[in-house]
Amino acid sequence: MQDKAELAGNGTPFHAATSAEMRTTWWYQWDKYIVPDVYTSMPQELAAIRNAVAMIDMSPLPKMELRGPDAHRLVDRLMTRDMTRLAVDHVMYAPWCNRDGLLVGDGLVFRLADDWFIVSGETSHAWFASQAGGLQVTIRNASDDYGILSLQGPRAFDLMQAATGRDWSGLKFSQIGRAAIAGHDILVARQGFTGELGFELWVPRAAGAAVWQELQAVGQPFGVLPAGEYAVDVARIEAGLILVSADYNGAGPDPRTARVDVTDELNITPIEAGLGRLIDFGSDFVGKQALQAAAAEPGRRFVGLHYDASAIVTAAAENSACGTALSRVYWGSMPIFHKGTSHAGKPVGRASSLAFSPTLKRAISFAFLPAELSSPGTVVDVELKDDEGAAIGRVTATVVSLPFIEIRRSKG
Numbered sequence: 001m002q003d004k005a006e007l008a009g010n011g012t013p014f015h016a017a018t019s020a021e022m023r024t025t026w027w028y029q030w031d032k033y034i035v036p037d038v039y040t041s042m043p044q045e046l047a048a049i050r051n052a053v054a055m056i057d058m059s060p061l062p063k064m065e066l067r068g069p070d071a072h073r074l075v076d077r078l079m080t081r082d083m084t085r086l087a088v089d090h091v092m093y094a095p096w097c098n099r100d101g102l103l104v105g106d107g108l109v110f111r112l113a114d115d116w117f118i119v120s121g122e123t124s125h126a127w128f129a130s131q132a133g134g135l136q137v138t139i140r141n142a143s144d145d146y147g148i149l150s151l152q153g154p155r156a157f158d159l160m161q162a163a164t165g166r167d168w169s170g171l172k173f174s175q176i177g178r179a180a181i182a183g184h185d186i187l188v189a190r191q192g193f194t195g196e197l198g199f200e201l202w203v204p205r206a207a208g209a210a211v212w213q214e215l216q217a218v219g220q221p222f223g224v225l226p227a228g229e230y231a232v233d234v235a236r237i238e239a240g241l242i243l244v245s246a247d248y249n250g251a252g253p254d255p256r257t258a259r260v261d262v263t264d265e266l267n268i269t270p271i272e273a274g275l276g277r278l279i280d281f282g283s284d285f286v287g288k289q290a291l292q293a294a295a296a297e298p299g300r301r302f303v304g305l306h307y308d309a310s311a312i313v314t315a316a317a318e319n320s321a322c323g324t325a326l327s328r329v330y331w332g333s334m335p336i337f338h339k340g341t342s343h344a345g346k347p348v349g350r351a352s353s354l355a356f357s358p359t360l361k362r363a364i365s366f367a368f369l370p371a372e373l374s375s376p377g378t379v380v381d382v383e384l385k386d387d388e389g390a391a392i393g394r395v396t397a398t399v400v401s402l403p404f405i406e407i408r409r410s411k412g
Contacts, residue, residue: 013203017212017213038228046359050359056152063146067137080275089175091189093106094109124252174189177189233246307365
């Protein structure tokens, strides 16, 4: 356990406020930062996301600033979507690929002016720079310029109105607004990574503690709670939201911000990631030809799995040296088997992001399966791994459609 002085050295703009709320020793290392993983109780914090409103420090999320007369051309060259449609003060979620059609990363593209963009997602600075030849554009790491305070939950609009004195119902999903909180100017984006209604507040570094404390104070009537990364991780799985490092490895040259093994076997296309709807083949982008070929093949499908949680816990208790499972989200790849004669004995796919969902009261995970095994109701066997990555036996799981819960973030 690190002491508070050491933690402060790795603090986000909200660290002074968030550390005061910690009632556990569960911290999460994210790149060079340390942020709360659990303040009090993961199920309680997840319940705030689903039923009230949660305050979440997402500041370590990498941010790249693109400026210059050709910034828009570079964005359109790299993203699989038609980025000519992205207007000023709007946000668009998009994947970006290498020339083999493999995901380098995915994330949000903010357009703040005609020649000013910020991309928030896995680090891709080296990849973007390598593709900017002949363009007048400056690419800068802006990760430390802003803190990101995510407000997520059905009472998020009430909290924002109380904090700013303004009605925010007119700000539609993926639009950008501006506000003043605690006397500080901030960017407000209708976005989030939990599946719920909410906002991302981009806060100048020096204003972090003051903005956090103001929102916490005015949010008490709405049941506001701080939520850590564990609750957010479970929330995004419930919402069917894929995550680099947890579910796939980025195929670009940049170092990962999460401490995971990077292997070529975990490289996937946007189609395999369930993001085929975000590929505009009418546009010209890096990796287009490879993705056109991939679209013509059956490939693997991105689906969900339901498990008997007691079977997972029993397998861990009986076969794991450390004796644990479902103690957090499992970030790694677990082989999937099927008893069909054509697949007997050989892995047919893989599972990732295994977790216990308090919302659904069952264990869930993602899966990447061939088309013929991706229909809801298909029963497969998953070779479990414990927290140390050791195999601990197989359990059955049932294929279900994604998302696991109703997505509400784009409503209202």
